[in-house]
Amino acid sequence: MLNAATLVRKPMRNTLKPALIMLSLLVAADAMAQVPSxxxxxxxxxxxACVDADGNAYSVNTAGSTIYLRGFEVAGKRYWAQTSSRYGQLTFFTGIASDGETWVGYNRRVGWTTINRFSSSGGSSARFTCSRIAGC
Known part of the structure; x- marks a missing residue:
């Protein structure tokens, strides 16, 4: 025998699914409208391998748990390369640019949170936390 709660839940579930799908499509369409190119x-x-409208270019190559990034940045007129290696929830990365700048860092996943840290020879350094719910 069906109770009242079961009768209410099924129509609600059938209505909620399409509504959530439509909402996500609207958000995606709005985000696409805000991105010029x-x-x-x-x-x-x-x-x-990608090139944007400004002429910046980059490539991403994977080999096992290692990721190789290469690119060209128009604003600084410099080439750069970065290598990342993943060990479980921890990823280390190092990079170098054609103007001599180097950088190192890591990110660590803890549940839905990512702890990020980096430092560069140009004097930049940062530590920040990102969450899938709250963002960075």
């Missing part, structure tokens, strides 16, 4: 990318099995 997206990067044009080409992809293969483990390589992604």
């Amino acid at each position: 997206l990067a044009k990318c080409t992809r293969s099995a483990n390589l992604l």
